[in-house]
Amino acid sequence: xxxxxxxxxxxxxxxxxxxxxxxxxxxxxxxxxxxxxxxxxxxxxxxxxxxxxxxxxxxxxxxxxxxxxxxxxxxxxxxxxxxxxxxxxxxxxxxxxxxxxxxxxxxxxxxxxxxxxxxxxxxxxxxxxxxxxxxxxxxxxxxxxxxxxxxxxxxxxxxxxxxxxxxxxxxxxxxxxxxxxxxxxxxxxxxxxxxxxxxxxxxxxxxxxxxxxxxxxxxxxxxxxxxxxxxxxxxxxxxxxxxxxxxxxxxxxxxxxxxxxxxxxxxx
Amino acid sequence: xxxxxxxxxxxxxxxxxxxxxxxxxxxxxxxxxxxxxxxxxxxxxxxxxxxxxxxxxxxxxxxxxxxxxxxxxxxxxxxxxxxxxxxxxxxxxxxxxxxxxxxxxxxxxxxxxxxxxxxxxxxxxxxxxxxxxxxxxxxxxxxxxxxxxxxxxxxxxxxxxxxxxxxxxxxxxxxxxxxxxxxxxxxxxxxxxxxxxxxxxxxxxxxxxxxxxxxxxxxxxxxxxxxxxxxxxxxxxxxxxxxxxxxxxxxxxx
Numbered sequence: 139x140x141x142x143x144x145x146x147x148x149x150x151x152x153x154x155x156x157x158x159x160x161x162x163x164x165x166x167x168x169x170x171x172x173x174x175x176x177x178x179x180x181x182x183x184x185x186x187x188x189x190x191x192x193x194x195x196x197x198x199x200x201x202x203x204x205x206x207x208x209x210x211x212x213x214x215x216x217x218x219x220x221x222x223x224x225x226x227x228x229x230x231x232x233x234x235x236x237x238x239x240x241x242x243x244x245x246x247x248x249x250x251x252x253x254x255x256x257x258x259x260x261x262x263x264x265x266x267x268x269x270x271x272x273x274x275x276x277x278x279x280x281x282x283x284x285x286x287x288x289x290x291x292x293x294x295x296x297x298x299x300x301x302x303x304x305x306x307x308x309x310x311x312x313x314x315x316x317x318x319x320x321x322x323x324x325x326x327x328x329x330x331x332x333x334x335x336x337x338x339x340x341x342x343x344x345x346x347x348x349x350x351x352x353x354x355x356x357x358x359x360x361x362x363x364x365x366x367x368x369x370x371x372x373x374x375x376x377x378x379x380x381x382x383x384x385x386x387x388x389x390x391x392x393x394x395x396x397x398x399x400x401x402x403x404x405x406x
Numbered sequence: 407x408x409x410x411x412x413x414x415x416x417x418x419x420x421x422x423x424x425x426x427x428x429x430x431x432x433x434x435x436x437x438x439x440x441x442x443x444x445x446x447x448x449x450x451x452x453x454x455x456x457x458x459x460x461x462x463x464x465x466x467x468x469x470x471x472x473x474x475x476x477x478x479x480x481x482x483x484x485x486x487x488x489x490x491x492x493x494x495x496x497x498x499x500x501x502x503x504x505x506x507x508x509x510x511x512x513x514x515x516x517x518x519x520x521x522x523x524x525x526x527x528x529x530x531x532x533x534x535x536x537x538x539x540x541x542x543x544x545x546x547x548x549x550x551x552x553x554x555x556x557x558x559x560x561x562x563x564x565x566x567x568x569x570x571x572x573x574x575x576x577x578x579x580x581x582x583x584x585x586x587x588x589x590x591x592x593x594x595x596x597x598x599x600x601x602x603x604x605x606x607x608x609x610x611x612x613x614x615x616x617x618x619x620x621x622x623x624x625x626x627x628x629x630x631x632x633x634x635x636x637x638x639x640x641x642x643x644x645x646x647x648x649x650x651x652x653x654x655x656x657x658x659x660x
Contacts, residue, residue: 183538190469190532193539195477239436240429244536245653246436252660253448340534341618341659345460347467356532356540 147306147402154396158274161265162393168257169370171250172331174238176367177231178247184221184231186364190355199361202231259332266324278312279321285314303384305401319373327369334363442653453657462586466617469530475541478533478600480607483579486572486627494571499611504595508567508632511558518597518611524548527594535621536654545615546598551589553631559585563633567640568614571627574647581625582637582645582656583616592617595628620658622648 145151154162185198192198200209202221207214223229227241234240238250269275284290294315297303304313312320336342337349337359353359381389385401392398435441485491494502499518506514528546554566566588570579587593595612597604604610609626616623623646637643642650649656 179538183535185539190473191475191540191542193475193477193479193535193541195479196475235429238432240433243652245648246442248536248655249442249445249448249653250436252452252655253445256448256451338534339456339660340466340532340620341456341460343532344464344466344618345456350467356534360538 145307145310145400147309147400150397150399151310152396153310153392153398155274156396157265157268157272159393159396161261164257164261165265168254168261169374171238171254172258173367173371174236175247175250175254178237178239178242179244179251180364181230181232181237181242181247182244186361187357188354188361189357190350192357192360200364204229255332255335258328262328262332269324279317279324281314281317281321285317290314301383302404303401306403307400309400319376323370323373327366327373331363331366331370334359334366338363449655449657452655452660456659457586460618463591464618466531466592469532469542471530471544473542474530474600475543478541478543478608479539481535481621483572483574483626484607486570488571488573491571491627495606495610502611504612504628505630505632506553506557507630508634509560509563510554510633511560512556514553514557521548521595521612522597525552526598527592528598529592529594529615529617531592531615531617533621533624536658544598544600545594545596545613547594547596547612547615549591550593550595550614550631551591553595554588554633557633559633562635565634565637565645567632567634567637567645568625568628569630569632570625571629574651577641577647578629579625579627579647580641581614581623581647582634582640583614583619583623587616587618590616590618595631618659622646622654623658 184202185192185194186200187196187198200207202208202216204221204223205215205217207216207220219233221229221231222233224234224241227234230237230242237247239246269279291314294313298315303309333349334353336346337353338356343350343356349359350356353362388399388401503515503517504521506516525548526546527549528544530542530544532540532542534540550566563585565582565584567580567582570581572579583593593614593616596609596615597612599605599608599613604613609624609628612628614623614625614628634640637645637656641647644650645656646654648654
């Protein structure tokens with residue numbers, strides 16, 4: 139995102155460099171497969187605990203039962219959404235539309251999950267290395283001190299809430315809400331989900347027992363793994379809505395070819 | 407502006423209608439043998455990557471008595487209930503013998519009393535089921551490495567197979583591990599649990615503990631320990647009952 143100060147609405151700029159575009163699509167595929175196969179793995183034991191151990195006789199802080207979600211002592215009815223029994227199948231916490239495979243199969247879900255984990259981690263590490271080495275993180279992702287002023291963030295939130303997005307030269311760079319969201323995904327949610335995933339492996343716990351201390355035990359790691367997954371799912375939802383609102387053709391094209399047409403300045 | 411709305415409408419329609427097609431398509435992809443074969447390549451990758459970052463003798467975390475699960479649930483078979491097994495339970499396993507055979511120099515047939523007289527190890531470890539739950543319990547037993555040294559493995563031996571008394575779809579349950587895990591200091595044939603004699607629900611008289619792997623590797627009701635060069639000729643050839651039946655990974659370190 140070079141800045142020559144001459145651009146205005148309607149101009150086409152080179153917005154996303156090749157490593158960003160490549161990682162975006164590889165990561166989109168791996169995250170979606172990981173989320174959907176992960177929900178099927180959750181179906182095998184739809185209860186979450188804090189601490190080192192946790193099984194059916196222990197207190198769970200979250201569980202999905204037929205037609206209900208329980209969070210602590212709060213019970214939310216979820217008819218047809220969570221805790222369903224598809225025709226001819228067995229009870230599942232998450233319904234067929236959001237799982238891989240669609241009908242209950244822990245073995246196949248694990249095969250998908252443990253293979254695509256590599257596609258999440260290896261390209262992610264390459265993207266990190268490139269991002270730090272070539273200034274992508276510093277220039278494009280890190281919010282400036284000025285942008286982090288509460289009044290600036292409040293202003294951006296207010297503008298977004300009115301569906302007024304940056305136009306012209308101001309749309310060359312990510313706004314502070316984008317930066318914060320992308321940083322949260324790249325430096326918090328994805329590393330968190332990978333490390334908590336590793337903590338659930340009994341062999342890795344023998345090799346790197348500090349992971350258990352970091353997350354407070356295997357069942358806590360499993361809970362945090364699930365919360366990070368829900369965070370990623372929420373990000374994807376908001377991200378897709380924003381792409382649709384901002385002009386899907388222009389946005390998707392910019393993530394394929396790198397070229398982005400700056401939105402025209404609105405006449406007041 | 408109207409052109410953009412049309413595009414949005416089109417995309418929305420495609421997304422909604424595509425849901426059903428996507429579901430059918432995903433399951434076709436999942437069921438394709440080629441896809442399963444390619445995804446299955448991750449299993450040896452996971453094994454070698456984990457072995458690369460682990461010391462061979464790296465111990466699974468051990469816990470204090472205060473950290474144990476109040477209730478250690480049973481899972482899988484709670485009682486093999488075959489006539490043979492029922493007779494052994496009734497006799498307190500007095501006439502029962504553990505067979506140690508296959509590629510060994512000195513095949514053994516040990517009574518439970520003989521096994522309990524041998525050196526023992528006690529450890530409080532976490533049992534992680536493939537389904538996601540964990541339970542912490544105390545196990546006392548004979549380190550498997552000691553038993554294998556006594557029997558004397560032949561040089562061709564690569565895997566240790568555990569043949570069990572419980573049946574799954576009318577065939578005896580079995581499991582297998584490689585020699586790295588077989589000689590790991592925490593790998594044992596446990597005859598005691600939580601300070602008591604191992605009960606029927608948890609695999610009496612002997613249960614394998616291989617602490618760096620998931621629950622389905624912890625074979626219960628172990629009757630025979632066999633050293634083999636290859637897993638190919640045994641039952642379905644994938645090294646274990648669940649591996650053969652539904653495709654769980656043979657290497658269950660993750």
